[in-house]
Every structure is written in structure tokens, then in C-alpha cells.
Amino acid sequence: MLIQNAELGGTRVVDVRCDNGRVTRIGERLAASPGELCIDAAGGALLPGLHDHHLHLLALAAAESSVVCGPPRVTTMRQLAQVLRAQAGSGWIRGIAYHESVAGDIDRRVLDQLVADRPVRIQHRSGKLWMVNSAAAELLQIDRYRHLEGVECDATGVANGRLFRLDHWLRTMLPNEDAPTLARVSRQLASYGVTGITDATPSNSEHNASIYTRAVDSGQLLQRLLLMGDLALKKPDHPDVGLGACKILLDENRLPQLDSLTGLIRAAHDQQRPVAIHSVTRTELIFALSSLIAAGKFPGDRIEHASVTPDEALPLMQQAGVAVVTQFGFIRERGDQYLDDVEPEYQQLLYRGQSFLGAGVPLAGSSDAPYGSHDPWFVMRAAVERTTASGRRVAAKEVLSPEQALALFTTDPRKPGSGTLVVEQGVVADFCLLDRPWISARGRLDCADVLATVRGGELIYERPA
Template identity: 45%
Template sequence: MLIRNAEIWATGAPGICRDVRVGDTRIEAVGALSPRPGERVIDARGAALLPGLHDHHIHLAATAAARASLDCGPPAVCDESALRQALRRAGGSGWLRATGYHESVAGMLRREDLDGWLPERPLRIQHRSGRMWFLNSRALDLLLENAAPPSGLERDAGGWTGRLFDEDAWLRRVLAGSPPDLTALGRDLSRYGVTGVTDMSPNNNAETVAWLASARQDGFAPQVVIAGTRELAEVAMPPGLALGPVKIHLHEAALPDLDAQIALARRAHAQGRGLAIHCTTEVELVFALALLREAGPVRGDRIEHAGIAPDALVAQIAELGLQVVSQPAFIAERGDQYRKGVASEDWPHLYRLRAFRKAGVVLAAGSDAPYGTIDPWAAMRAACTRRTREGHVIGPAESLDPEQALDLFLADPLDLARQRRVEPGAAADLCLLDRPWNEAREQLDGAMVRATISAGRLVHERPVLAHDSIDEPPVTRRAHADTAAR
């Protein structure tokens, strides 16, 4: 495949265009190139050609499942009345799965609440954090008919509350659910120019690898780095899959034994793998830094989220040489809830970006989907504006410029310190926009993605539109003429 007249991201000089030849899995050449007989040619018309975007933190199974679930959290559902109506409007008679719930809607739900709204069918509602389910009595009865209650099922003086904590594995086993189909999710990721993802589910294991390998054979285009258990190191990775870090999911209300986590960290490091530690609160971050300081940090150890990071902890992250994978879109999507539920003195410390860059910390970004949007362009806009849905700006000093925001999704997923570029020998993972970067940077909109190439294969292409016809600027013509003359 030959992409002609493209503004190459690697040049760092907007307006300088080249041709790019794409091989089976690698970029073969960049320059003034002539088409080969029978070679497919895409005329970029002076538009920007970027490396394919990579989502560095996503939960694929949960994201695919959420798409078949009822959305019952902000902004779609913001109060008890709206929640009640949404549940009653849902069709069907079997299990109803709802996601995205936040306690700002109607508090911490109990089964009696759900019974009053939907008594006749089994209902489970997932908290936005992903760590908690609310079950009605019908759901509880069905689950406990087939299995003993797990330790994470809450009980008080009144009996089962219907709150289930950190028991997704138990739920999957009792419900005997099959992994969801990833086809539609893969199409949408490709539509945004995403050519790779890192699945950050902490319980990923050999079964996960087999499921993802099958999904890729069935057409899921993005390549996958799989984080998860330490045992993953013993699993052979098929083409398109790669081994990622060991995931530790901290929860402030029930922190694990520190010595046990230090031992786990040392065993992971002995495998040549870094740690990826979930830290959304300041307490979790303090625990993670103590853990890594004692275990001895290695290149590739990373903090996921760094949701609240005061200056002193940013300095410690830099001192230890740790990396951070943030979720800029959370400021846009959840910022208004943060302003209600987070102490105002911590607002400047929420999902920081520029502070990490200034401290020399390697910084990348992910969606954390389904708990955030899969659209990386929305995350880039949020990184630049720091603006909530209601128009408030949180932590304006943490904003990035569009190039820095884009770089969050261009890091090498196996080495976040390395930025990928469009150059000979690089992986043939590409995102072609429909306009030059100096125009694209003003909008940062996924609708600008004209074509996506993953591992040398065209996985997304939309029809050429009228506004895609870009007059070739004089500097572009000079670049081609100069290259041909040499």
C-alpha cells in the first residue's frame, strides 16, 4: 500500500509532505515514491498521517458488555426519578444489566430500593468504579440458588443488602456467562484511529489470552497488550497479543498486606515485568509508593490513574522513575461530580498532566473504558481544556497543548518512554486524518479520521468527503521536487 502526499508526523514540520509505503507489518519507505504495479494508492491530499493511537488502559470485556447494558449514571441519569423511569422502560423479562451508576443519583442502593422499582425481573447495577454491584431480591435469589454466598456479598442486621463487592469472578462463574463479542467495539476503536490497546483487567489469565486470540481471528483489529496476573508470563502469546505488566488493584477501604505486595512486586520484576498499580486516591498512591520503594522500582513500573497526586507525591513518583497512565477524559466526564465529592483543596491535584511532565515523569493516557469514553480525541480535548460538562475548569495549570495531548496516545505500549513516529522500519500502524495537523489541532475530533491501518492492513476507511480535498501548499510541492532532485 502506498500513501501519497501525506504530512508525516515524524518530520515535526507541518506542511512538509512525503509518500509512505506500507509493507506487511512495517513501514518500508518514506520519501518521494512511485506506485508499484497493482499497488493500492491512497492520496492523503496533504492531510496528517500519524502513528496509530494506543489506548494504554482499557477493559475490553467490560466495555463490550457495557454496550449491551442500560446506562444508569450521569449524564444520562442524574436523579432517582430518572433512574426509576430508565429501569421501567427497559424491555425484556430476563436479567437486566445496568452500568455507570454513581451514588449522586440515588445514594448507595439497597435491594429494597431496587425491588420497589423493578421487582419482577433480576436486576444488577454496576457502580461506576467497576468494583461494586447492586442486586435486587430476584437477582439474589437466582444467584444463591446456584452457589454459596461469596465473602463480598454484604449482610447487615436486616439480611442481604444486595451490595456485592469485588466479586466479578464469582458472578461470571455462577451466571456461566460467555465472553462478549468484540467485533463492534473493534470497529469503533478503528474508527477513532486506535490500532492498539492495553487491557488492564487485574484477573487476566490464560483464558483471557485464548479469548482475545479468538477475537482477533474473528476480526478484532487492534493489537492487544495484556496486563494481569503474574501467571500470564507462562502463557505463549499469539500474533497480535503481547505480555504487559502485572496489575495490582488497590482499594483504599481494604488495602492488602504490604509485605505480600512487596513480595509480589519482586517476583514480577524477576520475570522482567513491571507493575501497574491502580491508584485513584491519595492513600492508595502513598501505599503504592511505599511498596515500590521497598521492592525496588524498575523501568516500566507505572501508576494507573494517579487520581489525586499532591506535589510531594509527584516528586516521589519522579524520584522513583515511575511512569503514569492518566485518564484526561475523566475531568470532562466526571469533573462536576468531583467538584461535589472531592475536597476543594484537592481539585488542583486531580488527574494532573503538566505537573508530571514538568517533573520529568513519563506520561501516557488511556480511556479506562467502560468507565470512560473510548474516544481518544475527547480525552485529548479534555487534556487541553480541563473543562467539565457544566463548563467549570479544574486544574487549569495542568492543561496540555494539542501536540502534548496527542503524544499521550503515541507512546510505545511496551516502552512508554519511547514515542512512536512514522518512519522506515516502524510498525505499520497508522492513522490518516482528513486535514493537516495545523487544522486538526484546533478541533481534536474523531470525525477527522479518514483511514486506519493496523499491522499493515486497512481496517477503517470512510468515503472521501468534499472537505478532504486539500489544495497542496507550495511547501509540499517544493518538498517533493527537492526530494526528486536528490
């Protein structure tokens, strides 16, 4: 492949040749070889391929056939009833993105009033809670599983249909559900310039890994993939599907013993795996950092989300040697709700950006799709603008420059936030080619500017003429 007239580094226009998956030559007016695929960049910026450092691929694909049950599309109980009852068929209804601002903490009895004649399961937008109606509860036999941690019961001891952190169990109870096809979302990601993704699903298993490897081999999945999971997850036997960090979930209302978490982190390090610790509250963050410091530094350790970060956490992050992988897109998508719910003195601590960089904490970006938009350019714009859907500004001092926002998605997937990738001779030929110079694109940060996407020297997306 020969990419001609491409802007590199915002300063020069050159030709870039790729062979056997790597950049083999960069120069001016390179002659095309017989049969070589040539792409005329016409002065457009040639960027490293983008990497989304935290999403949930199967859930993203399943969301394509799910009904949205939360803001801004659904804001009232009446609207929730309407969208659920409008679903065709007689089988399962799968809802996503619910928030309690719609109708409070709903349970099976509330859902029965909305839909009683077919099974319904709705996921909270946080991803940690499923709510089912009685028809679903009967199929899942949840009254038989009241002993499971995460099955919530009412005052009489009856399971109320609220299931916390039980995704893996749900999959075992629904064995006949086919894995969703990944082709559509993978093509969408390619159209955004995404050449790699890290799947941060904590319950990833060998079964999930086999789904992904088959999807790569069949051409459904176009991106390179790193799989997070627990310590039992083994390295997939595939060159494009790698083993990522050990994912650890923290819930403030049921934190483990500090020694227990420290031991788990050390066990991961002993396996030569970093850890990725889910921390969305101040308490979870400080607890995670304390355990990381006690366990000792390891390259690639990371905090997921860091939704609320007090100033006193910044030196602890430095001491722990961790990166932060956060989701600035939530500022745009959920910011109005945050500003309504979060006390004013803590609003400046939401999804910080410049403070991390100023403290020397490596910072990387992600979508957390399907819980946020999987368009990385949307996330970049949110990091630069920090405005909500209604136009309110969230922690203006935390804004990033367009270059800093781009860097969120162009760092080493195994050490997010460290070592921004560049297009140079010898590197893997993963590119995002824009239709305009960076000086023009930086003010837009728009996925519509992506002209082509290359992974391993192969064209995986080209914008239709």
C-alpha cells in the same frame, strides 16, 4: 501499500511505502507498483497509530447492551426506575455507570422496589461494585457465599446485594452468559485511529485470552492487544495478543501489609513483568509508591489513574521510576461531580498533567472505557481544555498542549509515556491518517478528522466517501 502526499512531523509532505507490515521507504513522488493499494492523503497528517493504554474490552462490548443508570442520563431515583422498567424481555437487566448521587448507596431492598420480577445487576461507575436485587441474589445464591470477601451483609448477617471486587466470581456464577461480540467496538476504535489497546482488567484469565485470540483470528478484533492480569496469567500464544503488566488493585479501606505488596511487586519483576497499580486516592498512591520504591525499579512499572496526586508524591514517583497512565476524559465527564464533592484545596490535585511532565514523570493517556468515553480524541481535548460539562475549569495550570495530548496515545505500549513513536523507515506500519494537516487538526482534536487507519500495513478503517 503506498500512502501518497502525507504530512509527516507537521513539516513535510512525502510518500510512505509499506511492505510486510513495516515502513520500507519514505520519499517524494514514489511510483506505485502494479497492484499496490494507493491512498492519497492530500496533505493530511500521517500519525503513528493510537494506543489506548487502559480500557476493559469485554466490559466495553457488554456496555453496548447495558442500560446507563447514572449521570448525566439518570440523576434521580424516579429516572432510575423508569430506565430499568423500560427494558424489554424477562431475563437479566444489566445496568452500568451508577453513582450514589442518583439515589444513595442502593442495595437489594432498594432495587426490589424498582424491579422485583426479574434479576437486575447494576455496576457502580467506579467499576468496583455491583448491586443486585433479590431475584438476582437468589440466582447467584449470594447468601451461601456470605463468607467471601466483598459480599456485604446487613446488621442481621443477611447479604444485602452489594458485591465489591467480585467480577471474577460473578462470571463463574453466570457461566451461560455468552461473551459479547467485539466487532462493533473494535470498528469504532479503528475509526478513531486506534491500532492497539491495553486491556487492564485485573481478572483476565486464559479463558479471556482465548476469547481475544479467536476474535483476532476471525477478524472481529482489529487492534493489537496487551493483556494485564495477575501473576497466574500466561503469555497468550498469538503474535497480536501479548502479556502485559501484572495488575494490582488497591482499596484504601482494605490495604494489604506493605511487605505483602512489596513481595508481590518483586514476584512480578522476577517474572520479567512490570506492575500496574490502581491508585485513585492519596493514601493508595503513597502506599503504592512506598512499595514500589522498596521493591526496586523495573521498566514499565506504572500507576493507574493517579486521580489525586499531592505535590509530595511527585519526587516519590521519580524515585520509583514509574509512569502514570491517567484519564483526562473524566474531567469532562465527571468534573462537575468532582468539584461538588472534592474539598477546594484538593481540586488542584485532580488528574494532573503538566505537573507530571514538569517533574519528569512519564505520562500516558487512556479512556478506561467503558467507565469513560473510548474516543481518544475526546480525552485529548479534555487534557487541553480541562473543562467540565458545564464549562467549569479544573486545575487550569495542568493543561497540556495539543502535541502533549497527542503524545498520551503515541508512546510505547510496554513503556507508556516513554519514547513517542514516529513514522520512519523500518517501523511497524501502524498509522492514523488525518484528512488535514496537523496545524489544522491540533485546534480541533476531533475523531471526525480520521481519514484512515492502518495496522501492520493493512487498512482496517477508511472513512466512507
